[in-house]
Amino acid sequence: MDQPTVGVLHPGSMGAAVAACAAANAMSVLWCAEGRSPASAGRAERLGLEAVPTLQELLDRSDVVISLCPPAAAEDLARDVAAHGFTGLYLEANAINADRAVRIADLLGPKVAVVDGGVVGSPPVNGKTPTLYLSGAASATARVEALFAGTAVRTKVLGTEVGQASALKLAYASFQKASRVLVALAIGLAREHGVDQELIDIASRRTDSYLSEPEYIAKTAARAWRWGPELEEAADMLEAAGLPPEMLHAAASTLARWDDVKDDGKLTLTDALDRLARP
Structure with a gap:
């Protein structure tokens, strides 16, 4: 899919900036305004992300979902996504251990293409160029590579096993x-x-x-x-x-x-x- 729609969950300083880079190769980049703070709203607006009112709408419209949140929330967030019936590509890019990354992939189920990701470096703003390390099925990691091609987020695939990037x-x-x-x-x-x-x-x-x-x-x-x-x-x-x-x-x-x-x-x-x- 050449121009996917991307949804970012919990657009913090890293998540919002990474998602904004994906906009270069996406149809649109969405974020869910429900329950988010004014700081998150302001950040998303500055970076040109498109607000949607509910998680369900974000998931219904998104081909790719990026999860970048505090480590403690990673599994609960994935569980919410699974409960809404998402069946696209899920980039699990949180700073969690490898076992948790595997559990999240299992939780999301076989209909979701899960890519394990790990960001090393500062948010991609003001000339910063972090590297997003990836692991998972080759077809899925290739889609993520294409999403960030030519942007400030560099990508490198480590292998086909979920957990390697984490x-x-x-x-x-x-x-x-x-x-x-x-x-x-x-x-x-x-x-x-x-x-x-x-x-x-x-x-x-x-x-x-x-x-x-x-x-x-x-x-x-x-x-x-x-x-x-x-x-x-x-x-x-x-x-x-x-x-x-x-x-x-x-x-x-x-x-x-x-x-x-x-x-x-x-x-x-x-x-x-x-x-x-x-x-």
């Missing part, structure tokens, strides 16, 4: 996001003893060290409400593989100390470290 996403997130937590702890400890600048100077003499980017701690704090659940998902995968999950559980618990500064773009490094130091 595994890659969480393997990367395990290091990248836990490392940001370790930076906050290291600089927080050094600051307590008045040697934080020396620590940063040491790190700046090395290449590619997160320790040389203390300004990112405030961004980590503002994103903690999303990163924590992702690390819990990754911890579940480690445990299933016989590897110790405790470090990622601990990192998620650390991130929870920042839950009260959700998406706070004005947070400073000092504010973030002060909140981290509270019991």
Whole structure:
């Protein structure tokens, strides 16, 4: 299908921006206004997405549905889609573990072509070009590749098994996001003893060290409400593989100390470290 109609579920900052890129190769891109916040509505409007009043209408009109939501909601959202009788292509692009991706595919049933997806990188705005990793049946992943061809969302197919893209996403997130937590702890400890600048100077003499980017701690704090659940998902995968999950559980618990500064773009490094130091 050359010009499919695309529906995006829960158009957050990543989901809405990814869906907007798909508009280049789609007939239209829909989102459901029912139950969504004013922030979601404003975001969708700015990106040129077409509002529909109900989930049923979105699913009836859509050939492809993109699911990008907080990890905890992924299965409930898929269950709602299944209950409405959707039979198109479902791009499960949430930061969930591989077992959950497989469960969602089973839940949606054989009439739905499920593609497992994992986004690595920032939302595709202001020149950012994230990569959408894909796994699933070759015919289905090819349709997703075509949907994003020539856009700021790059695609790469990993294989034919649902779960591979989710595994890659969480393997990367395990290091990248836990490392940001370790930076906050290291600089927080050094600051307590008045040697934080020396620590940063040491790190700046090395290449590619997160320790040389203390300004990112405030961004980590503002994103903690999303990163924590992702690390819990990754911890579940480690445990299933016989590897110790405790470090990622601990990192998620650390991130929870920042839950009260959700998406706070004005947070400073000092504010973030002060909140981290509270019991």
